[in-house]
Amino acid sequence: MNHAASAVKALAFDVFGTVVDWRGSVAREVAMIAKHMNIQVDALAFADAWRAGYAPAMDRVRKGELPWMHIDSLHRMILDSIVEQFGLGKLNDEQRENLNKVWHRLSPWPDTVAGLHALKKQFTITTLSNGNFSLLTAMAKNAGLPWDCIVSAELFKHYKPDPETYHGVAGLLNLPIEQVMLCASHPSDLRAAKAQGMRTAYVMRPFEFGEHVPLPKVEAGEFDFVAQDFVDLARQLAT
Amino acid sequence: MNHAASAVKALAFDVFGTVVDWRGSVAREVAMIAKHMNIQVDALAFADAWRAGYAPAMDRVRKGELPWMHIDSLHRMILDSIVEQFGLGKLNDEQRENLNKVWHRLSPWPDTVAGLHALKKQFTITTLSNGNFSLLTAMAKNAGLPWDCIVSAELFKHYKPDPETYHGVAGLLNLPIEQVMLCASHPSDLRAAKAQGMRTAYVMRPFEFGEHVPLPKVEAGEFDFVAQDFVDLARQLAT
Structure with a gap:
């Protein structure tokens, strides 16, 4: 040893x-949602975009620009900021909340x-x-x-x-x-x-x-x- | 339902x-220690005495009379206070520390x-x-x-x-x-x-x-x- x-x-x-x-798991769920909505979404790019918002959001908490927040809340904040550009703006609050929980199911x-x-x-x-x-x-x-x-x-x-x-x-x-x-x-x-x-x-x-x-x-x-x-x-x- | x-x-x-x-587990270990030391100890009474010190010790922390302390530390404090009366005063520091860990092995x-x-x-x-x-x-x-x-x-x-x-x-x-x-x-x-x-x-x-x-x-x-x-x-x- x-x-x-x-x-x-x-x-x-x-x-x-x-x-x-996280990347494969998020992309799989997003691809399924897109299929149900009968739309085209670049699911891997969506996963990357969601994850890309993560470190900057935590850094804002670390620097005191945001109060202490759970990752669940940070994930939701980032999700809301990217759904439009990926054509998923129609997801309602419940659907977004459910998608946000994908991070619990990786x-x-x-x-x-x-x-x-x-x-x-x-x-x-x-x-x-x-x-x-x-x-x-x-x-x-x-x-x-x-x-x-x-x-x-x-x-x-x-x-x-x-x-x-x-x-x-x-x-x-x-x-x-x-x-x-x-x-x-x-x-x-x-x-x-x-x-x-x-x-x-x-x-x-x-x-x-x-x-x-x-x-x-x-x-x-x-x-x-x-x-x-x-x-x-x-x-x-x-x- | x-x-x-x-x-x-x-x-x-x-x-x-x-x-x-806790009572049976502590008593078993104490009985084994007594056997190794070739002495008589009322192992169940020992377990009861150890446990009896627990709520008062926590209450002293809750009231601010003691600073925040782990249960490990409270258990050791109580242990040190009862070994003499049960004829276990000869246990050295290492032996007491090991016995104190019985609460990790219940x-x-x-x-x-x-x-x-x-x-x-x-x-x-x-x-x-x-x-x-x-x-x-x-x-x-x-x-x-x-x-x-x-x-x-x-x-x-x-x-x-x-x-x-x-x-x-x-x-x-x-x-x-x-x-x-x-x-x-x-x-x-x-x-x-x-x-x-x-x-x-x-x-x-x-x-x-x-x-x-x-x-x-x-x-x-x-x-x-x-x-x-x-x-x-x-x-x-x-x-």
């Missing part, structure tokens, strides 16, 4: 992109559930996501994600990459921060966690943004582990 | 006594795991306990309790029966409080939850304090449900 793993007691997972395929990657079950045997496994607590709870129930507990940015009223989130998860687990490893497909999240003393595992998700978007660049040795997927991570961490 | 159940979306469980048998009642699995099919199931977050997470992992999420008084920096805890769990689940039902073996907890608008299920645990301690008195119709155990509760709530 890698030296870094020997002290790790808990794994904290980024969720959107790392655990679940599908796991093929390796996710098996990988988490394997990792759960050795470690405490938790979410550490900007998704709100009820969203993460509903997603776990729907997708069969076997978390030991749900930890959300909502509990700290701070979004990642604010340091409060990384220290917050270690505090709730009552562990020194260096005994907790962030597992994520986004180097920026991992770098912020590393700067606070967390261990880091970079999990490659080459299809998160579509097959034509290259993987982000990472330095050799920058993170404690680099894994192809969760099953590979479990194998690397196995004692 | 009872009318009250039709609107309920989530069940929040008291844990110590309702879900797990055994479920015989119906608990099967009942929770049945209830989980219909409802979101969560803890709502004064136990700290890491304690509840460790207990679930150890005992195989299939919670959808872990909610602890620690998240609100308020112990039950403070209203913040009942409103807090509903808020995290993003549900109106009347769609959340507290399931507990302690009428005082249920009454406090009911006063805040929660639904209530009283689960009888006749052996919590030993077989010679009579069940607490409850008024007919005082709570939405009265159940023999979790399997009975699941049957009553079944659609």
Whole structure:
């Protein structure tokens, strides 16, 4: 076993992109809605546009330009701002609310559930996501994600990459921060966690943004582990 | 289905006594320690004494006489105050710390795991306990309790029966409080939850304090449900 793993007691997972395929899941639901409405919608472009509004909206909360808001509310705000341009302006409030909940129903990657079950045997496994607590709870129930507990940015009223989130998860687990490893497909999240003393595992998700978007660049040795997927991570961490 | 159940979306469980048998679990570990030390200890009386210090210690936190402290810390404070009188004063710091963690290893009642699995099919199931977050997470992992999420008084920096805890769990689940039902073996907890608008299920645990301690008195119709155990509760709530 890698030296870094020997002290790790808990794994904290980024969720959107790392655990679940938001792009494919959102596009599938939007394509079905378009079919029912008998209209043409570029469903993948819609998913990308929805997601593109996410980081700027959170940054407005992080900077204090918006009060603390759930991701559910941020998602709805972004949704309302993009439906017209995609020809979905006719969706009424109930239909938008239902579509907004697609983020509660995102599908796991093929390796996710098996990988988490394997990792759960050795470690405490938790979410550490900007998704709100009820969203993460509903997603776990729907997708069969076997978390030991749900930890959300909502509990700290701070979004990642604010340091409060990384220290917050270690505090709730009552562990020194260096005994907790962030597992994520986004180097920026991992770098912020590393700067606070967390261990880091970079999990490659080459299809998160579509097959034509290259993987982000990472330095050799920058993170404690680099894994192809969760099953590979479990194998690397196995004692 | 009872009318009250039709609107309920989530069940929040008291844990110590309702879900797990703290008295039997603590007594078993203490009896083993006594055997190793080759001394006589009244293990059940020890468990009772430890537990008896719990409510007063929490009340000191609730009244502001003590700063916010984890149950782990309160348990240790009480433990240190009773070891001498039970002949366990020779336990060193490491041994006390290990014994203190018995609260992370409490055994479920015989119906608990099967009942929770049945209830989980219909409802979101969560803890709502004064136990700290890491304690509840460790207990679930150890005992195989299939919670959808872990909610602890620690998240609100308020112990039950403070209203913040009942409103807090509903808020995290993003549900109106009347769609959340507290399931507990302690009428005082249920009454406090009911006063805040929660639904209530009283689960009888006749052996919590030993077989010679009579069940607490409850008024007919005082709570939405009265159940023999979790399997009975699941049957009553079944659609």
